[in-house]
Amino acid sequence: MATFPIESQKTAQIRFTLNGEETDLSFAPYKTLLEVLREDLGHTGTKHGCELGECGACAVLLDGKPVLSCLVLALECNGRKVLTVEGLSGDGRLHPLQDAFADLGAAQCGYCTPGILVTAKALLDANPHPGRDQIREALSGNLCRCTGYLQIFEAVEAAMVKIAENGKVSVE
Numbered sequence: 001m002a003t004f005p006i007e008s009q010k011t012a013q014i015r016f017t018l019n020g021e022e023t024d025l026s027f028a029p030y031k032t033l034l035e036v037l038r039e040d041l042g043h044t045g046t047k048h049g050c051e052l053g054e055c056g057a058c059a060v061l062l063d064g065k066p067v068l069s070c071l072v073l074a075l076e077c078n079g080r081k082v083l084t085v086e087g088l089s090g091d092g093r094l095h096p097l098q099d100a101f102a103d104l105g106a107a108q109c110g111y112c113t114p115g116i117l118v119t120a121k122a123l124l125d126a127n128p129h130p131g132r133d134q135i136r137e138a139l140s141g142n143l144c145r146c147t148g149y150l151q152i153f154e155a156v157e158a159a160m161v162k163i164a165e166n167g168k169v170s171v172e
């Protein structure tokens with residue numbers, strides 16, 4: 001059970017599942033999920049962008065659904081499952097989305113990439129065969145200044161084919 005902040009309380013405690021591992025965490029109760037991931041847990045794969053809910057760089061999965069971690073209080077994550085880009089690979093192998101992004105030039109400066117990867121994973125988990133319009137819509141909150149998006153859409157489609165061939169790769 002989360003310990004909620006009171007006037008004199010300097011830290012909050014939660015227990016949640018981060019990339020498949022039970023994690024206990026103490027932190028300043030005003031912090032966002034983005035802040036505790038990067039500052040308290042050293043998970044810097046999730047990027048700090050606008051902090052206004054406009055760029056998607058900070059996207060992670062909360063109970064399997066994409067959220068903007070700059071807009072979620074860490075306290076809200078007690079007892080829940082968080083997946084960041086660090087949790088996408090497993091058993092020493094990249095997720096098919098990561099392979100496809102690397103192969104097709106869908107990650108250039110890479111700043112938007114972690115948020116796009118986890119958002120695309122949520123899409124493919126929910127809908128294994130999305131059309132281009134569904135991919136475009138799912139990623140519409142993730143801004144990319146480098147690629148023009150075409151390589152990103154193509155990489156998601158390539159990963160979709162690979163996942164269908166090899167079976168689902170998933171970290172809860």
Ligand code: FES
Nearest residue numbers: 049050051053070
């Ligand atoms: S940093 Fe969260 S949406 Fe931009």
Ligand code: FES
Nearest residue numbers: 108109144145146
């Ligand atoms: S690859 Fe640079 S912002 Fe998307």
